[in-house]
Amino acid sequence: MSQQGIPSRLIPDPFRFAAEARSIGGEVAVADLLRLSDVLASSEGQLVWQIEGLMVQGAAGMEPRLRLTASGQLVLGCQRCLGGLPWVLKVDTLLHPVRVGQPIAEEELEDDEVDAIEVDGELDALALVEDEILLALPIAPRHENCESPQVVGGSTKESPFAALASLRGSPSAK
Numbered sequence: 001m002s003q004q005g006i007p008s009r010l011i012p013d014p015f016r017f018a019a020e021a022r023s024i025g026g027e028v029a030v031a032d033l034l035r036l037s038d039v040l041a042s043s044e045g046q047l048v049w050q051i052e053g054l055m056v057q058g059a060a061g062m063e064p065r066l067r068l069t070a071s072g073q074l075v076l077g078c079q080r081c082l083g084g085l086p087w088v089l090k091v092d093t094l095l096h097p098v099r100v101g102q103p104i105a106e107e108e109l110e111d112d113e114v115d116a117i118e119v120d121g122e123l124d125a126l127a128l129v130e131d132e133i134l135l136a137l138p139i140a141p142r143h144e145n146c147e148s149p150q151v152v153g154g155s156t157k158e159s160p161f162a163a164l165a166s167l168r169g170s171p172s173a174k
Contacts, residue, residue: 011123014097018053018064024125025050033130040075041084047072049129066095070129081146091136
């Protein structure tokens with residue numbers, strides 16, 4: 001059962017959503033994801049996303065899961081030259097919704113394949129997608145080969161250590 005095409009991007013009850021194996025998805029403009037577009041060099045483009053509900057056998061019986069996928073192309077800011085850096089986005093995350101205050105088993109917290117998320121009532125699907133994309137971004141994106149930014153129209157300042165090095169070889173420095 002799919003909820004595609006509905007105007008709201010809210011999942012009213014994520015636990016029921018998973019139990020009924022529903023899915024929701026679509027395309028979203030990068031510019032519409034405000035927290036994401038703040039950290040990018042360009043907010044142009046579209047991303048495709050989907051959230052599917054499913055039930056899996058867990059330690060306490062059948063447990064809900066949400067599989068979140070997102071793909072597209074983003075333009076990150078290179079930390080070295082400050083230019084645009086095209087980056088292919090591919091997110092595929094399995095989430096375990098738990099009710100607020102419900103204890104999460106230690107083994108589950110250490111499991112890198114599933115992330116537990118506390119859910120209190122409805123779930124904003126686009127906010128969840130944006131959260132997962134932000135977590136997937138590289139910490140310090142850089143081109144493999146680029147130069148640091150140069151001052152435009154300014155003079156290049158010689159290093160003070162270069163001036164000291166030139167004194168080292170002169171006869172008057174002794």
